[in-house]
Amino acid sequence: MNNKIKGPYSLNSKAVAEATRHWMQERGVTVDEIAELVMFLQQKYYPTLTMEECVHNVEMVLSKREVQNAVLTGIQLDVLAEEGKLFTPLQDMIENDEGLYGVDEILAFSIVNVYGSIGFTNYGYVDKLKPGVLERLNDKSTGQVHTYLDDIVGAIAAAASSRIAHRKQAEREQELGLPHAPEDVEEAARKPAAEDKLE
Amino acid sequence: MNNKIKGPYSLNSKAVAEATRHWMQERGVTVDEIAELVMFLQQKYYPTLTMEECVHNVEMVLSKREVQNAVLTGIQLDVLAEEGKLFTPLQDMIENDEGLYGVDEILAFSIVNVYGSIGFTNYGYVDKLKPGVLERLNDKSTGQVHTYLDDIVGAIAAAASSRIAHRKQAEREQELGLPHAPEDVEEAARKPAAEDKLE
């Protein structure tokens, strides 16, 4: 990245968000499937958790630029590997999901990190077990390459799980009548007028 | 961390937030001083940036639990090292800000990471130059130990700078009439009613 604001180039955050949606769908992954991974990870801790909440939290994770950047970059590399357009030996490493190639994990981790370190364990767990959509993405017999998307989808589910943990704690404090200090997001939500002016 | 919700123990997020404030003040660091580091880092990119905005963004960084955890843990280790209460050789390593001891940087990075990778460069830059409050924290002649706080303060300034970059981009898109997609925080702010119910 570069801190300088350049004249002609104008980022359009909506285009970035929409491209992220488009490409996840194009590669066969739905928000509902990621929400199912979240439910798989979180229902034992929050028995009343609904699929609607899981979907909402996946959506919120997908609204983050850091996440969109990682998704788009990873899918781009998968697509190019599938088309055989990368140079050797990167082509082989990504096409074969090579054991010593870990850049896919690095991108995945930048997604988990957006909601902090408490998501590390959940990421590793679903990445090993490959439940639901991850099993399909990991099927090497289709000719499709999902070396990046596989890890990215697990990371989005882990990040959404972390987001839920923060929200549930806030709910719990409020129910118990404990003093509560909102984090960034919640404070923003509480002060719509002031924040609007700021933004 | 542990995903299980335990019966008797009830986290009080307000107590965590207040302890963070208390201990930063106790160790001699003010929000204004951190805001000055933010201004130092960002004014060339945003000439109209005000100290008020810098202060607000530092406050928002400090409202994050991930940040509070790192601040409290780091200051605790500094205080114990100052009192000579750590075991050998950890005592020596922290007391002397040992060159091969990098756990302070690791905690600092968990702070920067909350607002993504675009803050890495700013962190390294202020950590090397040691402007303003960082020079005082880094003064080894006082008998005080700020091995952790030194890096943590730079990390908070870098994270606040990243937060500003995201906000300024949003402002710029809106001014240019470009389509704009809010990130998590902004969406929360835009929908106070719906979010209130959710939260």
Added chain:
Amino acid sequence: MNNKIKGPYSLNSKAVAEATRHWMQERGVTVDEIAELVMFLQQKYYPTLTMEECVHNVEMVLSKREVQNAVLTGIQLDVLAEEGKLFTPLQDMIENDEGLYGVDEILAFSIVNVYGSIGFTNYGYVDKLKPGVLERLNDKSTGQVHTYLDDIVGAIAAAASSRIAHRKQAEREQELGLPHAPEDVEEAARKPAAEDKLE
């Protein structure tokens, strides 16, 4: 850390290595138990893997300063929490292995990272399943606090697994008569003699 070499303070790397050994033993964790986690993680990929190899790779992970720093810092915080000597609310958070406290994971990750991103998944997997020694460390009924050590032990096992993956790949290339380029460690070892003898 601080890049300046200071006059009076002289780090003794052997003291750091020995303190790491001492404190792991003092807290009830043996190298063999960590090696068993490595075997648990790796035997399906390398059916001929021996416990001796697992032990050796754990030892090599433990010889790294970055790892020793994290181990000593984490155990120190566990011990102080067990003795009730941390300030509030950090005391409560570490003593209760609080769900939103993730500094233990951050330290664990600095250990995994020493052998690269390919260990992320293994770390998360054992941290969720808690096999072997991890189950004992995670037992909250003993009065002992292992909030950090629990994650650190899983991280050492994951790092040793990554180290094995690199070594096995090198062995495999040599068996297949493929051209082989040693990494840092192997090149160092190869200069005076053959790598086979070393392993």
Added chain:
Amino acid sequence: MNNKIKGPYSLNSKAVAEATRHWMQERGVTVDEIAELVMFLQQKYYPTLTMEECVHNVEMVLSKREVQNAVLTGIQLDVLAEEGKLFTPLQDMIENDEGLYGVDEILAFSIVNVYGSIGFTNYGYVDKLKPGVLERLNDKSTGQVHTYLDDIVGAIAAAASSRIAHRKQAEREQELGLPHAPEDVEEAARKPAAEDKLE
């Protein structure tokens, strides 16, 4: 990455190492130029440091698979952006070194991390100052795209600086007759012969 060893695909580590060399040269970056960045970062701490040592340490960083993976992936994305072959809006973001695009920093950090957290500061510092080769890579008027390589080169210099810090500490302990515990690399080297000869 995928832990499964697959039948037909055989990684050739030498091909990966050679492709890394080839592509760095192809994109106009020499080992000597990176060594100059190392000298810029380290000479005030080690006045007797030679360019030969800097070159050797850059070479050792470049021999690591984790580093090679990041270099190849980053250069591939730069090349494709230069050729206009990425999909929109990723094409625009990488071509314009977009301020909120931070995947380049994430890859850079995976390089720094191989030698631990003590390199974070050096990375940020050169990435901000852009001395030597970094100024040329950062020149946007050439039509070339070095969004990734720019950060990667700074990261290699920072990692080599961390490697030097570890080596110099080992040398210093030996000169002072302090007990010395070799890290992984040195132990490997010491077994057949003395470390002095190696370095």
